Amino acid sequence: MTTSPQTNRPAVMTDVARLAGVSHQTVSRVINDHPRVRAETRERVLRAMAELSYRPNAMARGLASRRSRVLGVVSFDTILFGPASTLLGIERAARAAGYGVSIVALERVDRKGVLAAVQALDGQGVDGVIIIAPQMAAAAALHSLPRGMAAVAVEAGQDSGLPSVSVDQIAGARLAVRHLLEQGHQTVWHISGPSDWLEARDRIEGWRQTLEEAGAVVPPIISGDWSARSGYVAGTALAGNPDVTAVFAGNDQMALGLLRALHERGVRVPQDISVVAFDDIPEAEFMLPPLTTVRQDFDEVGRRSMATLLRLLDTTEAAGGNAAEAAAALAPAVPVEPILVLRSSTAPPTR
Numbered sequence: 001m002t003t004s005p006q007t008n009r010p011a012v013m014t015d016v017a018r019l020a021g022v023s024h025q026t027v028s029r030v031i032n033d034h035p036r037v038r039a040e041t042r043e044r045v046l047r048a049m050a051e052l053s054y055r056p057n058a059m060a061r062g063l064a065s066r067r068s069r070v071l072g073v074v075s076f077d078t079i080l081f082g083p084a085s086t087l088l089g090i091e092r093a094a095r096a097a098g099y100g101v102s103i104v105a106l107e108r109v110d111r112k113g114v115l116a117a118v119q120a121l122d123g124q125g126v127d128g129v130i131i132i133a134p135q136m137a138a139a140a141a142l143h144s145l146p147r148g149m150a151a152v153a154v155e156a157g158q159d160s161g162l163p164s165v166s167v168d169q170i171a172g173a174r175l176a177v178r179h180l181l182e183q184g185h186q187t188v189w190h191i192s193g194p195s196d197w198l199e200a201r202d203r204i205e206g207w208r209q210t211l212e213e214a215g216a217v218v219p220p221i222i223s224g225d226w227s228a229r230s231g232y233v234a235g236t237a238l239a240g241n242p243d244v245t246a247v248f249a250g251n252d253q254m255a256l257g258l259l260r261a262l263h264e265r266g267v268r269v270p271q272d273i274s275v276v277a278f279d280d281i282p283e284a285e286f287m288l289p290p291l292t293t294v295r296q297d298f299d300e301v302g303r304r305s306m307a308t309l310l311r312l313l314d315t316t317e318a319a320g321g322n323a324a325e326a327a328a329a330l331a332p333a334v335p336v337e338p339i340l341v342l343r344s345s346t347a348p349p350t351r
């Protein structure tokens with residue numbers, strides 16, 4: 001970092017103002033993208049900032065708007081691709097909006113834990129919180145948040161009582177199952193995620209709806225826990241069933257275990273059994289065979305979450321600080337649409 005030549009310290013706003021030949025108020029206006037700054041003045045200030053390697057402090061930037069410009073995020077301790085990618089998408093969107101992020105990762109997801117996390121973030125003076133709440137216990141806690149807290153929920157279902165952003169899980173499952181039916185399969189078996197996850201519930205609903213609309217038999221659900229091992233166990237059972245020609249796995253990790261079990265038992269994919277999954281993890285295209293799966297746009301989830309929170313903060317200020325009234329005034333968020341990524345794990349049935 002370039003330092004102030006007079007004091008050999010990191011440059012501050014007054015150093016930028018001195019070098020650019022403007023007031024520190026003008027530098028502040030440029031930093032906060034105020035419209036009433038002449039283009040040539042703005043350019044001069046930006047050049048001075050670059051020369052001094054000046055980085056505006058997010059807390060200082062928030063003084064004029066009485067915001068800390070720090071966002072709280074409640075997540076949970078997980079290596080699962082979906083929730084981890086959602087958190088990364090939110091971090092990217094916050095950074096692009098000039099916000100710092102304070103994260104509380106829960107080891108145990110329940111009502112008490114979620115509320116304690118929100119209260120801890122509130123005590124840090126964050127402007128608002130985004131809560132990643134795909135489990136039913138976490139979603140239920142959202143009805144008990146402090147009334148003055150500006151909060152947005154992610155993947156918490158439509159009954160969270162908060163402005164909510166989510167991927168359309170039902171639509172994603174319908175894409176997967178419809179593709180298999182269009183290939184000519186008479187029905188599709190399903191390996192589901194854990195029953196206490198809202199995403200697993202919605203994927204089951206989309207799977208069931210599509211089969212019923214097609215007049216197809218709805219097979220019994222095979223329950224998994226998102227892990228490759230649970231997919232392997234399910235695959236061991238499915239491999240010996242001659243009626244199975246198509247499987248929709250609730251996520252890519254379970255599909256990985258399924259593919260291994262089928263391979264070990266001499267069941268060919270896609271010649272004997274077609275497989276579709278959900279998430280499109282980076283390894284999906286390198287599985288054997290490359291996996292057809294439903295992709296979720298986690299960066300878009302992050303952008304919409306951040307945009308929703310900023311709208312909520314603005315509306316709350318206009319409503320005199322009443323976050324609940326502001327939340328009720330926001331239009332419901334449109335779900336993020338997933339897309340089906342076609343690879344080599346599906347084909348028309350041969351039996």
